[in-house]
Amino acid sequence: MISFLGLGTMGSPMATNLLKQEGSLLVWNRSPEPQEKLVAAGATGAKDAKEALGAELSISMFSNDAAADAVLSPENISPDTVHICMASISPELARTLTKRFADKGAKYISAPVLGRPKVAEAGALNILAAGDPSEVSKREKTLLAMGKRVWPIGVLPEKANLVKIAVNYNILHAIQALAESVALVEAHDVNGEEFVNILTNTLFDGAVYKGYGEQVAIRNYNPVFFSMDLGRKDLALAEQSAQEAGIKLPSTDVLAELLNEALQTPALAQQDWAAVAQLTLNQEK
Numbered sequence: 001m002i003s004f005l006g007l008g009t010m011g012s013p014m015a016t017n018l019l020k021q022e023g024s025l026l027v028w029n030r031s032p033e034p035q036e037k038l039v040a041a042g043a044t045g046a047k048d049a050k051e052a053l054g055a056e057l058s059i060s061m062f063s064n065d066a067a068a069d070a071v072l073s074p075e076n077i078s079p080d081t082v083h084i085c086m087a088s089i090s091p092e093l094a095r096t097l098t099k100r101f102a103d104k105g106a107k108y109i110s111a112p113v114l115g116r117p118k119v120a121e122a123g124a125l126n127i128l129a130a131g132d133p134s135e136v137s138k139r140e141k142t143l144l145a146m147g148k149r150v151w152p153i154g155v156l157p158e159k160a161n162l163v164k165i166a167v168n169y170n171i172l173h174a175i176q177a178l179a180e181s182v183a184l185v186e187a188h189d190v191n192g193e194e195f196v197n198i199l200t201n202t203l204f205d206g207a208v209y210k211g212y213g214e215q216v217a218i219r220n221y222n223p224v225f226f227s228m229d230l231g232r233k234d235l236a237l238a239e240q241s242a243q244e245a246g247i248k249l250p251s252t253d254v255l256a257e258l259l260n261e262a263l264q265t266p267a268l269a270q271q272d273w274a275a276v277a278q279l280t281l282n283q284e285k
Contacts, residue, residue, distance in 0.1 A: 001019065001025075001026050001055045002055060002056070002058070002059065003026035003046065003052040003054075003055035003057070003058040004018060004020055004025055004026070004027050004058075004059050004060070004061075005028045005053070005060040005063045005071060006029065006036060006061040006067070006071075006087070006103060007025075007027060007028075007029040007034035007035060007061075008029075008061065010113070010117055011034075011062075012034050012127050013031075013117060014059075014086070014113075014125070015038055015043070015212065016028055016038065016121075017120075017121075017123045017145050017146050019043050020143075020145070021142075021145035022145070022210060023042075023219075024043070024044065025038070025042075025043045025045065026043070026045075026051070026055055027039070027043045027044070027045060027052070028045070028046040028048070028052035029149050030071075049071045049074050049076050050076045053072070053076045053077055053078060053081065053083065054078040055078075055081065056081055057081070057082050057083075057084070057139065058083045058084070059085075059163040060085050060087060061086045061087055062085075062087040063229070064089070064233055065089050065090050065093045068085060069093060069096075072100070072101075074103070074111070074117045076105070077101055077104040079104055079105035080105060080106065081107070082106065082109065082139070083101060083107070083108050083109070084139065084143070085097065085109070085110055085157075086112060088161070088165070088168070088230075090165075090237050090240065090241075091158035091159075091161045091162050091165075091242075091244075092158075092244075093101055094110050094157045094158035095157075095158050097156070097157070098131075098157050100172060102151050107131070107135055108131060108159065109131035109132070109135060109136060110128075110131060110157035110160040111127050111130075111159050111160060112160055112161055112163075112164035113127050113128070113147065113164075114127075116148075116211075116226065119192060120146070123145065123146060123147065124148045124237070126149050127143050127147040127149065127165050128151050128160040128164055129143065129150050129151065129152055129153060130152070130154050130155070130158070130160035131155070131157045132155065132285065133155065136150070141236065152155075157200075165237045165241055168231075168234040169234070169235070169238045170208075170239075171208055171212070172255055172273075173255075174208050174256065175276060176276070176277070176280070177275055178196070178209070178213055178216045178217075178277060178279040179216055179277030179279075179281055180213055180280055182196065182217060182277075182281065183281050185278050192216075193202055193217040195217075196213040196214065200213045212274050215274045215277075216274060216277045216281070217270065219278065221268075221275035221278075222272065223272070224270070224271060224272045225281045226273050227270075227273060228262055228263055228268065228269055228273045228275065228276065230273070231276070232259045232260070234261060235256055236256075238252065239252050258280075259273075261279055262276045265279075
């Protein structure tokens with residue numbers, strides 16, 4: 001039996017796709033509603049996290065370090081099991097969890113994902129996997145139920161989390177670059193939507209610029225695909241990782257200031273993290 005813990009906006013579609021492939025799935029969530037929906041679709045509900053983590057292979061998708069650390073506690077881990085954590089957690093916690101599972105006679109793999117909820121629904125996530133290479137290879141078919149490609153990162157699980165942090169760091173820069181360039185052209189009476197259309201159909205035609213470019217150009221940041229507080233959390237992880245390595249990331253101070261201001265602005269705080277662009281777009285000529 002395979003189990004899945006954490007049925008939020010990303011976890012639910014991922015678990016749904018896994019259920020479709022496997023035909024059976026043990027599921028658990030802290031709040032009952034998402035778990036009940038998966039049970040109605042054919043999954044089996046676990047009575048608690050310990051039962052779910054007792055499966056031969058368990059997979060989790062939590063929102064932050066605190067949630068992952070609390071659920072993946074020593075008392076919940078069973079020996080001779082394998083756990084794949086697909087959450088965007090800190091490398092520091094990944095190191096802790098690797099040791100915690102090993103101390104219990106279990107294996108731990110980090111496999112954070114690239115993609116929004118709609119990508120998760122389509123089963124088209126890119127999955128960054130790090131851990132015992134033979135174990136990662138063995139679990140690739142299971143992971144591909146939720147994604148289109150598994151990218152092996154290495155033996156140490158925390159390296160996958162570091163790569164995910166670096167990817168999100170790039171996305172945040174892209175959002176800010178879009179905000180500044182749209183603000184620039186609009187200040188000179190050039191249509192921002194037309195500018196983004198040119199940008200995303202020539203030199204910057206990737207998923208990030210196309211997706212966030214439209215949001216920024218039309219100033220529409222709903223629905224929330226990635227919240228402002230999660231964006232600030234990931235930037236803090238980038239800052240922490242840079243400090244651990246003894247390097248300076250010069251733009252982090254500016255980005256942190258913008259995200260902090262957005263979180264303190266009621267009109268922006270509950271919107272998608274792309275709404276941080278409004279702080280640049282709202283400047284008066």
